[in-house]
Amino acid sequence: MGESVRSLDSLPTITVGADFAIHRGAILAQAEREHGPIFHVLDHLNRKWLYLVGPEANRMVMLTHHHDLSHGEGWERLTGAIQTLGEGLLFLDGEAHRLIRTAVSPAFSGSAIGDVAGTINQIIEKHVESWRGRVSVDLYEEVYRITFELSAVVLVGLKEERSIKDLMRLFHELVSLDLRGTEETRSPISNVRARRNEIRGELIDLLRTVANRKQLGTGSTPLDLIAASSDVDGVAISDEALVAHANAFLIAGHVTTSSLCAFLLYQIASDQTLQERVAAEVSRMLEPSGCFNHRQINGSPLITDLIKEAQRLFPPVSELPRVATADLTFFGYLIPKGTTLLCSVSGTHMSAKVFRDPERFDHTRFAEPQSEPWSLVGFSGGPRRCIGANMAITEVGLIIAHVLNRYALEPKNESEPVPVYSPFLAPWGGIAVRLSDR
Ligand code: HEM
Structure with a gap:
């Protein structure tokens, strides 16, 4: 030294x-x-x-x-x-991390994203179409729902609405159980621990009983690829570990994407000239099926630069x-x-x-x-750069395209949304906008 x-x-x-x-x-x-x-x-x-x-x-x-x-x-x-x-990919180190990251990487390749782009389009279209007739929406709340469903379907492999709702309910209860907060609320820590274990058990049951759980390990979602791999000791991945990986994908994948996307939509809503440029750009790319080609959207310099700027000014992590x-x-x-x-x-x-x-x-x-x-560095960098970055960029681009293709947006409140970190970014009080049909 x-x-x-x-x-x-x-x-x-x-x-x-x-x-x-x-x-x-x-x-x-x-x-x-x-x-x-x-x-x-x-x-x-x-x-x-x-x-x-x-x-x-x-x-x-x-x-x-x-x-x-x-x-x-x-x-x-x-x-x-x-x-x-639990100890999902985001929280692993060394060889344990390397093994899982290698196993799961193919699920995030360009061709794998291409395979699920149709599903992503459909889910977004379904949600955005359901805003029809409403005069205003909370962008954060709506985008949060969309990205949760996308994560549940594309990352975890759920198919039925019932299972997706159950996953959302259990996941939210799990993340709101704060062991350190319990001392202040005088809820005995042992009760919280017991409930946490119960929820983990219910999550395991959910993964087991969903229609495709029997074949988990044979499909091509990130969770399938992990289920088919083994840990550092060559032992098959346990159900408990699988739930931890599903949790890591959910927390890393949807909380982040929804806040970045909602703040970006607000920026577009508050600049009419920019909004018309984006609407014109995406309407050129609309296919007769009502879907957007994600490669075209990802290839648009305007949309790419908007996502970069949102990542810079509103980094979710x-x-x-x-x-x-x-x-x-x-x-x-x-x-x-x-x-x-x-x-x-x-x-x-x-x-x-x-x-x-x-x-x-x-x-x-x-x-x-x-x-x-x-x-x-909103997606970090180097060997542990966000594995889902391209998936996130695809989701945000397609959400922007579907929303701006259908609606004109206008901020509802005088004041700008307040970005709060605890530790991930979320807007304090949501992001309300007025909607009108295009
Ligand atoms: C706008 C959206 C997103 C942002 C800003 C973001 C940001 C990040 C950042 C900064 C890291 C590094 C964390 C660290 O090293 O401590 C990370 C890691 C990670 N992200 Fe993302 N992420 C986003 C979307 C996604 C999506 C859609 C997925 C889908 C599964 C995902 C999965 C992961 C995983 C699994 C890791 C850990 C990778 C590893 O350590 O090898 N992220 N993300």
């Missing part, structure tokens, strides 16, 4: 209030400008977090040192997610939590083994050094190629 390596004790600390949940990216970008890419944040609950911000930090965390950083420990310390959801499994150095500081760190996606995205006028929604910024690598 060189003499110039400094201890984390000598880092600057910024103190933040409760509004950190809303203005996180801007606050972190400002701190990075003043103090450099590594500093402590003392939050309103008096908790101290080590933050790393900026392209260099992203490159270190996502690429050069990803082997020395635990995802599972990081997410568990930040959210307690493993206790609640604002930070990547990690625990160091070896001593690391960054920017002259020693990060000892066992340290928890947060690599900030939103802080990078709001950095004026990287993006001019960062607070502004301006999709045209992507018309020119980005000069700075590791700057747009």
Whole structure:
């Protein structure tokens, strides 16, 4: 170790209030400008977090040192997610992660997405058509329903409406059971644990009894591919582990996609010129069947740049939590083994050094190629980049196409929707818009 390596004790600390949940990216970008890419944040609950911000930090965390950083420990310390959801792909490390990621990757290839694009189109069309006759909708609520159904059908392999509803009910109860919150609500932790185990049991039964559960492992959904694989000891994947993977796909796949898509639709709703451009663009691509060709939608520079800008300004995952499994150095500081760190996606995205006028929604910024690598990282990067990124981009593009093809949108409220992170992005109070038929 060189003499110039400094201890984390000598880092600057910024103190933040409760509004950190809303203005996180801007606050972190400002701190990075003043103090450099590594500093402590003392939050309103008096908790101290080590933050790393900026392209260099992203490159270190996502690429050069990803082997020395635990995802599972990081997410568990930040959210307690493993206790609640089990140890799905998102939370695995090392060889256990590599095996599952390799097994499941074919389900996310371009051709696999092509195979399910028709189903995705149909589900979106069914939901969007059901808005007909309504004068307003909450975009977040509606898109949340669509992406849950898409995840249940495309990722988990459910087919019947009853099973999809049951999955949604059980999944929501599971994620709302917060073990740490129970002390405040005086609900005995043992009761919560018991209910959590019951729900996991019901989820296992659901997977077993759905029509295709008998053949789970023979189809081509991500869950099928996992069911057909084995763990590090060569043992077949247990039902409990399968539920954990299904939970990880649901939490990683639909909460994220719905918030990004709802915030983007709102941006389009609030700019009439842009809205007419998007509507004209998608109407050119409408096929006689009433569907859209996802390759054409994904190939549209306008839609691609809009999704990139929404990803930049409203990153659904604002930070990547990690625990160091070896001593690391960054920017002259020693990060000892066992340290928890947060690599900030939103802080990078709001950095004026990287993006001019960062607070502004301006999709045209992507018309020119980005000069700075590791700057747009809403889907992370490197070997553990989001496995569902192309699926998410396809879903968002198709939702935009179906909505703008049918309806003209207009914001319903004077004030803009408020993006809140806890820890994933969601709009406080929803995103209401007025609808009229095109
Ligand atoms: C707009 C939508 C989405 C965003 C912004 C997003 C973002 C991310 C990010 C930032 C990570 C890295 C997390 C970390 O390293 O700690 C990640 C990982 C992951 N995402 Fe996504 N995601 C989205 C949609 C999806 C979808 C549709 C799926 C479908 C299954 C998905 C599945 C996953 C999985 C399984 C991982 C873990 C991959 C691994 O560790 O190997 N995501 N996502």
